[in-house]
Amino acid sequence: MSRVLSQILLFLIGIAIVFMFKFKRPKFYRPLSWKLNVLATGLYLGVLIMLVPILYMLPAKDFIKTVESKDQAIASSLNLMNNLYNQHFPTEGDLDKLEGVYKNSCQTFKVDSSKLSFDLQPNIGNYPILIERKDIDDGEIDVSTYVTAQYVGEVNFTKRLLPPAITVKNGMLSLRAPDRQTFEFKQFNIDFTMAQFDNQNSSIHEMSPHFSNQIIVIRVPQSLEINRGVLGDRIQII
Amino acid sequence: MMSLKEVDLLSISIKQYVYKLKAYSTLFYGLLLAQIITLFFSLNGISHMSSSNGELSVSVNSYSASLVIVFSFFWILFAAIQLTTKQYKKIENPLVTNRISGNLSNIGFLMTACVFGGITSSLVGVLLRIIMYFTFDRSQIISDEFILAFSDLLLGISVAILYMVLISGMGYLTGMLTKVSMAFVIIIPAVIIGISKAYADIFQSLIKFFTLESSLPLFALKVIITSILMFGVSILLSNRGEVSQ
Structure with a gap:
């Protein structure tokens, strides 16, 4: 307005x-x-x-840098989501090695019950939750969140995404989605007089976004009982 | 004898050119005004894209100084037409002149205006970047294209000048045609609209002949040849007008 x-x-x-x-x-x-x-x-x-x-x-250090390997990162992310859909679940170690997938949080909680149940906020989205059993009973629950490639045009802003809020209390692991995030970018396009001779078909760049997915990996002690409840389709034990 | 005549024509044309440069200098205020106004428009962005997936929303504002260049093109078009009007012809009255020297000095003035307009319209892009740098949140600015290579700046200036030469030729020819007969005031827009509607392919091919040329030397050659043709026809029409008068 x-x-x-x-x-x-x-x-x-x-x-x-x-x-x-x-x-x-x-x-x-x-x-x-x-x-x-x-x-x-x-x-x-x-x-x-x-x-x-x-x-x-003028110093240009504050600007957002564009990346060259966008296609590879997006392909890797799509491949990961496709594997999850087909029930081929990666381990935390696999996720750490994947290009375009970024670990955006890592927390450790003390086990305070022999069972672990889940409380997921309705608007948390379809985050796949993968549960990996440790080889030992160390009394700790390690929760890592991963985010797949998030691009707008050639700008990678995956690392700017906030992870969900995670708490463990009385044997209940709660996931709360972060507040709605808004990202604003300012793109300068070269003049059409330059674009004509700069091997560019258009002076306006393609700025279509590629939205990411978050993946939650929970590593639990070997003997901890998991109660997936009604969320069995979203929580996978690997 | 022949060479003496040519020297005279040249020296008279240069004198008239210098005189007209002073007399028509107020025309440049129009360009300055157009560029400053379009600069403010450009600060609002030329396009906006936003997308959302429920959890997050992304918006991208695009900026460019292309609008400033386009308005500079409009300015040179109207300036070229104005030079052929009676009001501007009156300025020649105190001078010893003929049609050819009058036209050559006008073309000289237009070329100067093209160089000035081409340089300033491209440099306004630099001003736009500096204003954005100091007024916008820099962490939102995408570095790509914002950091302008000096070679690109020179390329932009050269191309803007060439386009302005082409457009000034069109404007001057249009002005001369309307001098020959006022009917051309209606005929020219009618022909342009008619060709663009009935023979859209030809019209687009004509535009693409210049806008899709990706080799600078070829583009320059096309513009120079077309401009020489348009200015040449304008001089011929002007001489014809002299005979008929």
């Missing part, structure tokens, strides 16, 4: 300036000697030329 208003305002300012010049032309133009005109246009050109070295001096 504010954008529309600002554009209307600019349009009105433009109209006002045009009319001002049209009707006040003799008063405006007569005192303007060619010397003044050359000075004004020269100053304008000079300021613009001065900006070129300034642009190259």
Whole structure:
């Protein structure tokens, strides 16, 4: 809405300036000697030329960098989700090695009951939950969350995704989805005059997003009893 | 004798060119105004994309200085047409002139305007980047294309100048045609609209002839030859007008 208003305002300012010049032309133009005109246009050109070295001096460390290996990361992520769908479950070690898959949290909880039940928030999404039994009874539950490749255009922002909130209390593991996240990006497209000779079909880049999936891996002591309850289809023991 | 005449024509044209550069210098304010207004428009972004999957939403605002270049093209088009109007012809009155020297000096002025317009319109892209750098959250800016290679900047300037030369040729020819007969005021838009509707392929091929050329030397050659043709026809029409008057 504010954008529309600002554009209307600019349009009105433009109209006002045009009319001002049209009707006040003799008063405006007569005192303007060619010397003044050359000075004004020269100053304008000079300021613009001065900006070129300034642009190259600006540090670019804060900017978002684009990546080259997007296709490989997305293919790897899709392959992983496909394997999960086909009941081919990876271990935590496998996930650590996969390209495009990022571990975004790792927590350890003390076992406070002989059973482990689950409480999943309804809006948690379809996170696959994989349970891996340890070889020992160390009295600890290790929970790791993984996120598959998340891209918009060539920008990888997988690492910016927040993991779900996880708690273990009285033998109940609770998962709470993070608050809705909003990501805003600003993409600069080169002018069409450059794009024509820069092997680019369009000056506007393809910025379609590829959404990620989160995977939760829970490593439990060997003897801990798992109560999957009604969520048996989402919780897989591997 | 022949060479003396040519030297005279050239020196007269140069004198007129310098005179017109001073006399028409107010025209440049229109360009400055157009570029500044479109710069503000460009700061709002040229396109917006957003997508959501329920848990997160992603939005991308795209920015470009292309709008500034397009409005600079409009400016050179109208400037070229204006030079053929009676109001601007009156400025030539204090000078000893003929049609050819008048046209050559006009073309000289237009070429200067093209170079100025091409350089400034491309450099406004630099200004846009600097404004974005200091006013926007830098952690949201995608580095790709924001960091402009100097060779790309020079390429952009050259191409913008060439396009402006082409458009000024079109504008000058249009102005001359309307001088020959006011009927062309209706005929030219009618022909353009007619060809674009009835012979869309031809019309698109004509545009693609320039816009899809990916070799800079070839593009420059196409623009220079087409512009020489358009300015040449304009001079011939101008001479014809002189005989008929």
